[in-house]
Amino acid sequence: MLKDITLGQYFPGDTVAHRLDPRTKLLLVIIYIVGLFNANGWASYAFVILITALSMAISKIKPKSALKGLKPLVIIIILTAVLNIFYTGGTPIIEGWIITWEGIARAVMMSLRIILLIVGTFMLTYTTSPIALTDGLEIMLNPLKKIKIPVHEMSMMMSMALRFIPTLIEETDKIMSAQKARGADFDSGNLFQRAKALLPILVPLFVSAFRRADELAVAMESRCYHGGKGRTRMKQLRMQGIDAWALLLGAAFLAVIFVMKRFGL
Amino acid sequence: MSEIKVSGLRHVYSADTPFEKIAIDNVNVEIPHGQLVGLIGHTGSGKSTFIQHLNGLLVPSSGTVLVDSVNINGDKAAARDVRFKVGLVFQYPEYQLFEETVYADIAFGPKNMKLTESEIDERVREAAALVGVGEELFERSPLELSGGQKRRVAIAGVIAMRPGVLILDEPTAGLDPAGCQRILETICDYREKTGSTVVIVSHSMDDVARIADRLIVFNHGSIRFDGTPEEVFSNPKELSDIGLSVPAPTQIASALREQGVEIEGSVYTTEQLLAALLKLKKEVGRNA
Ligand SMILES: Nc1ncnc2c1ncn2[C@@H]1O[C@H](COP(=O)(O)OP(=O)(O)OP(=O)(O)O)[C@@H](O)[C@H]1O
Ligand SMILES: [Mg+2]
Numbered sequence: 439m440l441k442d443i444t445l446g447q448y449f450p451g452d453t454v455a456h457r458l459d460p461r462t463k464l465l466l467v468i469i470y471i472v473g474l475f476n477a478n479g480w481a482s483y484a485f486v487i488l489i490t491a492l493s494m495a496i497s498k499i500k501p502k503s504a505l506k507g508l509k510p511l512v513i514i515i516i517l518t519a520v521l522n523i524f525y526t527g528g529t530p531i532i533e534g535w536i537i538t539w540e541g542i543a544r545a546v547m548m549s550l551r552i553i554l555l556i557v558g559t560f561m562l563t564y565t566t567s568p569i570a571l572t573d574g575l576e577i578m579l580n581p582l583k584k585i586k587i588p589v590h591e592m593s594m595m596m597s598m599a600l601r602f603i604p605t606l607i608e609e610t611d612k613i614m615s616a617q618k619a620r621g622a623d624f625d626s627g628n629l630f631q632r633a634k635a636l637l638p639i640l641v642p643l644f645v646s647a648f649r650r651a652d653e654l655a656v657a658m659e660s661r662c663y664h665g666g667k668g669r670t671r672m673k674q675l676r677m678q679g680i681d682a683w684a685l686l687l688g689a690a691f692l693a694v695i696f697v698m699k700r701f702g703l
Numbered sequence: 704m705s706e707i708k709v710s711g712l713r714h715v716y717s718a719d720t721p722f723e724k725i726a727i728d729n730v731n732v733e734i735p736h737g738q739l740v741g742l743i744g745h746t747g748s749g750k751s752t753f754i755q756h757l758n759g760l761l762v763p764s765s766g767t768v769l770v771d772s773v774n775i776n777g778d779k780a781a782a783r784d785v786r787f788k789v790g791l792v793f794q795y796p797e798y799q800l801f802e803e804t805v806y807a808d809i810a811f812g813p814k815n816m817k818l819t820e821s822e823i824d825e826r827v828r829e830a831a832a833l834v835g836v837g838e839e840l841f842e843r844s845p846l847e848l849s850g851g852q853k854r855r856v857a858i859a860g861v862i863a864m865r866p867g868v869l870i871l872d873e874p875t876a877g878l879d880p881a882g883c884q885r886i887l888e889t890i891c892d893y894r895e896k897t898g899s900t901v902v903i904v905s906h907s908m909d910d911v912a913r914i915a916d917r918l919i920v921f922n923h924g925s926i927r928f929d930g931t932p933e934e935v936f937s938n939p940k941e942l943s944d945i946g947l948s949v950p951a952p953t954q955i956a957s958a959l960r961e962q963g964v965e966i967e968g969s970v971y972t973t974e975q976l977l978a979a980l981l982k983l984k985k986e987v988g989r990n991a
Contacts, residue, residue: 449721503720615760616799619791620860621815623783638811641801645846 448567454680455497455565460574462681463562469688470558473695474551481703482695483550489691490554497565507560508553515552519545568600573675590666598654606647613642705771705788705867705900707734707757712766714752726752727924730766734868734900739891741911741932742904744921745946750904751794753921754870757902758789770868787816790866794873796857800845805836805856808845812864830863831856833896834889851882858886862893868900869893875910887914909950912936912971920947933969952976 450456455463470489477486494504508515528540563571576593583589614624617638624635712730717723727749734740744750755761756768759775759782768775775785790812793799802808809830813823831838834855840848845856858874871890875883891914894901905911911918918935920928922945928935936942936949939957948954949971956970956979966979 451721612793613799615755616791616793616796617811618760619758619786619793620812620864621783621786622811623815638799638801642799646798 447563449499449503449564450567451498451565453497453565455493455561457680458565458684459675459677459681460566460570461578461675462677462684463566464571464574464578466684466688467559467562469692471555473692474554474558476695476699477551478699479703482698483547485694485698486554487550490557493561494557497561499561499564503564504557504560508556511552511556515549518552519549522548569597570673570675572597572600573671573673577675588666590669594666602647602650605650606643609646610639610643613639706736707732707789707868707900708769708772709733709756710767710769712753712756712768713764714749714756714761715764716752718764725924727921729925732919732926732929734902737894737898737900739894739901739914739916740903741915741918742902742921743906743908743911743918743947744927745906748921749924750921751872752924754791754872754902754904757868757870758791759785760791787812787864788866789868789870790861790864792858792861792869792871792874794876796860797850797853800853800857800860803844804842805831805845805848806841808856809836809859809863812860816864826863826865827859830859833862833892834859835885851878851885854878854882854886855889858889865897866899868902870902870904872904873906874903875905875907883910890914906947908936908948908971912950920945932971936969936971 458466474486477483494501522545523537523541526538526541526544528538530536530538531542566574572593575596576589579587579589579593618624622635622638624632626632627635709730709732713728714726715723716726730753742750742754752761756763757770759768762776770785770788773781773785775781800808802811806827809827810823813826818826828838831841836852836855836859840852840856845853848856854874858871862869869890874886874890878886887910890901890903893899903911903915912932915932917930918928918932919926920935920942927941927945928938936953939949939954942949949957952973952975953971956966956976959966964983966983968975968979970976970979
């Protein structure tokens with residue numbers, strides 16, 4: 439089912455991670471990614487994995503849901519691993535083979551890096567509602583307004599898109615069921631036939647998306663929406679004590695990574 | 704003309720996630736050939752979930768569904784067969800129209816059945832006539848029709864497959880009284896013509912009671928009442944406890960009975976109430 443795609447889905451909860459300010463979490467994810475890409479040795483990878491596991495425990499994410507989030511990207515991970523195995527020079531495992539020990543090590547590291555990257559960002563979307571996330575982004579990007587970048591409009595567009603993803607998925611599910619009930623067959627035939635079989639879904643989906651967009655525009659206008667100028671927020675974002683602590687820990691994490699890198703661990 | 708046998712049916716949405724939801728639990732029903740069943744229940748009681756199991760769109764978390772003694776989730780061929788045997792009209796079916804013309808949209812189902820051109824043509828015309836869509840609309844785009852017309856085209860699209868079981872999810876939702884009446888008449892016509900089994904989902908008692916042989920009342924995902932309209936409506940208190948009401952004529956009749964007026968027989972349509980009152984009037988006249 440379409441609904442089972444968990445990548446980027448928000449799960450409401452009441453953990454410390456849920457209570458952090460979205461800006462803090464965005465910064466932490468950036469810190470995490472910088473740290474991850476500066477981890478070069480096995481020891482630093484182990485450290486990153488440890489930190490990831492700890493954060494997952496704190497946010498009460500079941501390993502199962504994280505794994506489910508990885509599923510759509512399995513092919514990319516495998517492809518990366520295979521390319522690295524075959525295209526890294528070094529000492530072959532067996533004389534005359536193209537596969538080298540260095541290649542295997544690199545493949546493992548690269549796959550780990552992708553997996554950790556996904557899991558790290560997954561934690562952000564798992565613990566932060568899309569609305570909070572775009573709000574946080576908008577505030578962080580506010581300085582860009584000075585150079586005439588329409589930050590508010592962009593974030594409004596983003597929150598609307600995020601808001602309507604579940605709606606569209608649900609609608610797709612419904613339309614698909616209805617067409618299946620009329621005998622539509624989506625999973626047999628060649629590529630061309632399959633593409634054609636999508637028409638009975640896409641047409642009603644677009645029709646309803648346009649209708650929805652129309653209605654939404656009218657609803658917003660009739661509530662006097664006129665862009666970002668002078669607009670205030672219902673939910674003011676405020677940094678708190680735990681945010682400071684979290685950022686401090688983030689900095690410590692980065693420091694450890696750089697020290698390890700210095701010593702080639 | 705098909706019979707359905709459901710046993711121990713249970714469906715859990717989003718199993719193993721924080722959003723887990725048991726939509727239906729322990730549902731056992733047998734629907735014999737040719738019966739017209741009204742399925743009633745408050746919002747979220749699991750009606751739509753239940754009917755989607757009857758043609759294999761949803762797979763049970765546990766339990767079995769037999770259509771004509773075949774387990775519809777048994778193998779792929781059975782799952783595909785049942786789509787044509789059990790026709791399902793969804794809630795607000797007008798949002799699923801997609802072809803360029805009304806004709807092509809009604810023909811979508813029969814085409815998927817791999818029928819010949821002439822058979823398809825025959826079925827489309829027959830279905831359109833049954834639901835009251837005139838042939839002058841055949842070349843129009845379905846998007847240009849009115850809401851009620853769209854609904855009828857969508858129903859024709861399912862009827863054109865000549866399913867042995869016709870299931871409709873809230874077919875009258877959002878229509879005016881005349882539109883409701885027409886849809887219900889269409890459904891009765893279809894049953895009369897083909898002898899099919901029919902299941903109508905609704906939360907309006909008045910609509911369904913009039914035409915159904917049997918009512919099944921859902922409450923929180925399981926069956927609360929199952930019987931003839933008469934039997935079901937004899938529990939007005941329990942029905943109102945689960946957010947449903949008996950039809951207005953039944954309420955009037957039972958209020959009159961409480962006042963000592965002797966109204967005979969079962970009353971759940973306006974016509975029955977009228978007949979009972981007229982009969983009473985005659986008797987009173989005779990006695991006086
Ligand atoms: N796709 C889904 N994913 C998760 N939960 C669902 C889904 N569809 C329905 N539910 C839940 O299952 C329960 C039963 O829903 P269902 O649609 O079967 O009710 P219904 O009786 O048809 O209601 P209505 O009269 O409003 O159409 C509801 O609580 C609903 O929230
Ligand atoms: Mg429903």
